[in-house]
Amino acid sequence: MLKFLSLLGVDIADYNHWELFSQAGWYSASAAFFALFVGAVILWFGYRSTDRLKKRPLRRLLIVALRSAAIIAALVVIFEPALRLGKVSKMSSSIAVLIDNSQSMALGKPARYVRAVEYIADHNAEVRELAAKFNLDFYLLGSQISRIDPHTLTKAPVNAESTDYLEAFSALALEYPTDTLKGALLISDGVDNGAAGEARREGRIDPALIEKLPHPLHVMLAGETAGVIDAAITEVIADSYGFVRNTFKVTVRVDLKGVEATSVPLVLKRGGSVVTSRDIAIIPGQQSYDVTLEFKPDRVGRFIFSVELPGFAGESIRENNRKMFSMEVIRDKIRVLQVVGHPSWDERFLRRLLKQDPNIDLISFFILRTRYDDNTIPKEELSLIPFPDVEIFDEKLHTFDLLILQNFDYRPYFGNSRSGGVTAGRLLDNIRRFVVEFGGGLVMIGGDESFSEGGYARTPIEEVLPVKLFAGQSFGSGYQDLTPFKMQLTDAGKNHPVTRLAFNPEQNEKKWKTLPELYGTNIVRGLAPDAVVLGTHPTLRAGADPLPVLAVREVGEGRVLSLLADSSWRWDFLNVGEGGSNREYINFWRNAIRWLIRNPETKLIEVGTDRPVYHLGAKATIRAEVSERDYRPVTEGSLDMTIYREGDDAPVERVIEAKIVEGSYIKEFKPTAPGYYRVTASAKGQTGFLGSDETIFEVSAGTVEFSEPGPDVGYLKRLAAETGGTFNFITDNPDMPDFETEDRYRLAAKMTLPLWDNWFILFFLVTLLGAEWFIRRRSGLR
């Protein structure tokens, strides 16, 4: 064909191959068959139509031949045939030799990597033979692959921080895009701790890795299989947060190699104290164990835990016997205790709100009957229970996060004949300690039995309240004012998270102005020194200042809110009646609860780092955000910061009275040793001490390679079997594997020559049809 083309004048010097194909986009073999069939049918009928020329066979043959030629020409136009000319060249095939140079290959005596290099050197003749048949390429394999001259293998560093087969074989596939790789030889210890490592630990091959593996992959295990002793914690699987007083599960993946024991203790510690432990019963032949430890965190906060295995004599690495993890212990539900002096709409709407909040676990106690009410009905006919004052306030109070005293006068109940000798003073002091020492939240809601009227003046409760009370019993409305009023937001109230109904302070104030009036307020003597007033009475005063209606205070570890009215329910129901919604009421109380329980969003100082884990040598950026008590950024204040390394007694760095700029302080810190670091910071603003916060971060030395020293024989065997390769122990000094040779060709320098797209075909077609017509008519046919 090429010669024929050269005769036609086509320059074929660059081509040694041709092929015929159709340029018609719709072309298919079935369409071609159908067209030929149709052509054959037309010809048959055409032939039959010339029956009258039986006696003139030559003429009949000529007509049929013309018709056939015309049909062929038509088919040529329809099927758009073309010639593709090309140059085919023989391709050379390649073999890749991958030698693992990750840190774990430095283990053993001699080191695994040294064994691998010695093997290559010892089999020099076979290597040369292989190089004669193939392009033989050498690579170092770690988290990636890098090509290496085999003569420099002995000088290559054995320091790759991880072994990632998926990444490595993906990169290898890109190196040989034209499918010239005839196979590969992998010399490794099999500890793939990269993206496919999870599947390896589960005893399988990651499907993504299977796709990337060369065929065949011959594998040699570079590592000792006998005599290795290692107890390793390879992985800790735990949520980053848990719920206080709820069971928390930590799954620890443990690898035990060559450990001569019947059981091995696994211990979970927090700050050096054992939290829980479990013995791992060793099953002969089993290397990996998933051990689940369970415990119930007893405190809210962020903690560092460690899981530890004991060290064994002759262990290759001890670093992998311990692993740390951090965890934030949070509340599962906010436990709220609501104690109400008598049922009222204020109680009812607040209870409904609390009950409907799925994050709140509410325990309510309402005084439905006092000793002054009719007590003649037998208790069997009543659903009432005695108010368990001692049980609540002497035994269970610490299990709550928030206590709401709603129009509750403690005097008839605390320290009475049923209190078993527990005095009122003790119960009141328990409430104070609940706030100050245990960080509980306290709300006192007004009413005719609350604040001064509730007899709280000069009690431990007054010590923690944001307001100062009048002492002595009041009759009539001495410490109350019953006129309706609209609470006015103070400047602090415009920004404070408790009263923030809208993000913009002006819109916030506007929203508060639209809320219905409150009916009546308790009257108090004044404010506690460090209290923050969020809302005031428009006309009444406490001394020289407007009478506080809504005030908050931080006392010790806890927070307290006083609302000196018992009609906040009107912000709900009345507002709905006036065409508004109950969102403001709901948001106000939800804000208040969040603030009272020290929801992280409402902390005055918050410390954090830009990353949870840093590599050794990198700088950690520690940032503190500080707000004044009214939640405006601190403009004049200072901050103390201390950085500790887990396990060290002395701090590694301390900052004293650093200036806070526009509510922020940023510290850059370069750790010098791996481990966990704890940062504590406390701040002072214009109103004094604002609180403290802490955070932790991890500095990694990149020892993922040592978390599991290997070797993993099973994994390497699976890889070889998957690709049709062989598996050998390098210690057996096997021969170099064989790779099949196969001639492969490549088509290049293509040219397309259309056979239909020319005037000749059209002319030929018209001429044939014209000649056929002419001869047919001359023969007396129609």
Next chain:
Amino acid sequence: MQQLEKTRARIKLAGERRPAIAWPAIAGALAIIASFLMWAAPQGARAFGDEALLTVAVLKVPGAVFNREQAIAPWIYEIERRTSIKANPKPVFVEAGDKTIFNYPFILMTGADEFPPFNDKELQNLRRYLKYGGLLFADNTQAIKDYGFDKSFRRMLGRLFPDLEIKATTGDHSLFRSFYLLDYVPGRVIVDSFFEGIEIDGRWPVVYSKNDITGAWARDSYGSYLYSVSPGGERQREMAFRQGVNLVLYALTIDYKKDAVHIPHILKRRK
């Protein structure tokens, strides 16, 4: 001043009891006065103004006369006497379409006869009131099913909450345990032993009785009960007052008595 009015109202109520049997009445009155004094003296002010008191709002029914005005004072008196609730002895009258109903989260509706339907605006306001926290207690004083008030009230509920079905209370409903432990709905008569109503998010904003509970409470100006109670007589009347207390406690505490802390006690007493 308000306190004085309240006390006067109570003294008047006590003093108006049956003059025909003077001694028991006087003794009763003295006992009540004494109990008021005991209760009032150490507690000072009884509430944070009138607005903090439980005030029963009576829903005006178009074209109908409120026929149980004489039941309110005895009912409130019993609530105050038996519970820690602070209540206003005087009812207020509200209209369904008026936004002032939102001042009173508990409204009472009674009637014997059919009543004309509420208009759309009234229904809309009432629907909003009930949905957002209000409670309507309706008492059929005629105590006849499928006739008169019953017919109109069901029609009204159908228009108020077309998507919700009218349900019957079960024995463990908070209406039967919010203060007293009760087994049935006691009234002037007993047509049904259960309440009917509408439930929204676990709360019953509409509670409907066909037993004329308010009839069992009603007294004339001399303190005599206006209607005899059958079939249970005075014990049934006592139970009707207990139900009245439970109704108010339910309005104020909803499902409080279903909190876990109460359940063992209630189950034990129910045995």
